[in-house]
């Protein structure tokens with residue numbers, strides 16, 4: 001423990017707010033969504049539907065602001081994928097991490113995410129989210145289908161199928177994501193960073 | 203890239219601005235048409251005419267028809283009007299299928315058919331003297347005004363008198379030691395008023411010959427109901443009478459199970475407007491009665507009754523779930539006719555009629571229904587290897603005029619002609635030697651009944667399983683007693699057997715679930731192994747950092 005620790009400010013206040021409120025909402029949506037789906041009984045169907053709906057609108061609003069923020073701060077560039085060093089990251093998680101090898105990636109304010117993370121987040125943004133959002137919005141506006149003629153070519157069953165598929169992907173992402181937060185130099189290091197905004201780098 | 207960004211950015215911002223206010227679109231109340239507070243509108247009915255002041259009625263009437271003649275002096279068109287209604291003809295033609303049904307033509311699942319039993323059954327006919335098929339339906343003085351308009355509560359018609367009221371003190375039921383006094387017809391005529399609950403109820407509460415027996419959503423407890431039993435008729439609340447909903451013009455009473463308005467659409471109606479279905483819920487409540495859009499969208503698939511009548515026969519009166527005629531003519535141990543009752547005092551067995559099973563607080567059976575029922579009429583062929591459907595309710599999930607309805611399904615066993623394969627008509631009531639209830643001989647009773655119905659009888663009878671389906675519409679519960687979401691939105695819910703709708707929580711794709719949960723499980727296992735290995739290898743190398 002004799003290395004000189006440098007601290008860098010990685011996550012701005014808005015970013016942390018956005019991250020944690022999104023986390024909360026997504027967890028809530030998973031809990032309520034799978035109850036609506038019939039996987040278990042917890043809050044009661046009616047409550048689950050109401051909470052799910054309210055969370056959907058909150059998440060939508062949060063996203064609107066966040067997209068705005070991403071582009072005004074140029075932070076969206078954090079998600080531009082690159083294949084450089086992806087193999088190194090894969091090797092690190094597959095072998096190096098067990099041998100105490102150094103993490104090949106070094107976080108900087110300009111590059112917050114390692115190449116594997118970038119790919120994962122990009123996949124989340126470009127695949128899982130659209131699937132959930134697209135189907136979720138159709139689900140939400142089911143009562144307007146008739147007026148818009150949507151009922152002629154779309155069934156609720158299909159929408160629910162796509163939405164549930166998205167929900168499973170989200171859950172898998174969530175499991176992996178939460179686990180990977182423990183892979184910092186201490187198990188809670190990443191979490192702390194996301195709370196305080198400061199990352200210790202060696 | 204940057205030029206693209208310039209394009210995307212304002213788009214996103216505009217999207218965000220558009221999206222934010224829509225957040226309020228869902229919870230915000232649409233112009234929900236809740237029913238007007240009727241208690242403030244409906245005043246005690248005060249007629250402009252006091253019938254006790256009319257000299258035409260200040261007479262000692264001896265018979266019902268004499269009273270009717272007096273009524274017709276002023277109400278010149280009344281009898282003709284009544285003669286056009288089901289209350290008089292006991293016949294109805296389906297406007298959609300053209301089928302001629304009605305009590306006169308069908309064989310129902312209770313007392314079966316009035317044919318050959320008119321003297322008894324016509325106690326509930328709005329007329330006098332229908333004792334066989336020679337009854338003249340054109341005679342105006344035979345219309346019974348009093349059964350619907352008497353306000354003394356003393357006017358009674360008993361089985362056996364072909365629709366005439368009690369003229370002489372009589373023991374009823376026979377051998378019971380209880381007597382029915384004749385009504386003072388002058389007082390009755392002078393009491394005239396609009397039909398009250400007891401007028402309608404004197405027949406409709408006692409269908410099938412017992413309180414609550416037939417309908418399940420109509421029984422004598424609706425004379426003085428509390429809010430729990432019926433939110434509209436609640437005596438201390440809205441205090442509706444039957445005719446508040448069953449708005450009537452020219453003696454034509456609206457709302458009938460023979461022609462149900464199963465899927466009424468659009469806003470609430472204005473009373474007095476030409477109206478196809480004034481008795482339907484929607485005529486006051488509209489088809490979008492809730493504040494939540496999500497609930498309103500249910501009206502595209504569900505009848506109001508489905509959620510708002512969570513159970514029928516919500517009292518100890520109960521209703522008959524089944525009637526097994528095959529047990530009739532079985533005698534007691536002493537060889538004599540026998541009767542027995544259940545613990546609630548409801549008829550359970552009678553050597554004359556067979557066995558009954560009663561039920562209270564009954565969960566309805568749900569069916570797609572478009573308002574059209576097709577009935578078995580006398581002489582229609584049946585397939586005795588299957589349960590005979592006395593009526594088949596039409597409707598399907600894809601029909602825009604069908605809704606999921608709560609129904610009472612009444613099950614039975616009835617005699618049928620084993621050679622000709624139709625339900626038989628039997629002569630049950632009466633004092634003659636062919637009457638089932640007098641002589642306990644099926645062969646003779648069916649022979650006489652079939653003769654009266656002018657239907658060939660092979661001489662061989664058997665018993666067949668039957669079902670009759672009744673849409674449930676009365677005894678609407680207060681809103682807090684309506685079904686909760688979970689009662690349908692769950693795996694073993696009320697609508698388990700209803701096909702053609704995707705019901706979240708009940709339905710899901712099995713393969714997707716299997717794949718999804720497998721994937722979730724695999725990632726959990728993967729993460730656990732990875733984490734376990736990290737801990738294990740970390741320990742081996744001693745504490746690092």
Ligand code: HEM
Nearest residue numbers: 029030033034036037049052056136137139140160167706
């Ligand atoms: C992490 C995010 C989400 C998850 C895990 C999730 C999960 C689920 C699941 C499993 C169901 C049950 C589907 C069924 O079996 O029919 C469901 C229902 C539903 N979801 Fe989502 N969902 C999410 C986000 C969203 C979003 C963003 C929207 C809206 C834009 C949305 C709108 C709906 C709607 C309208 C329903 C139908 C039940 C209701 O009305 O609440 N969901 N969700």
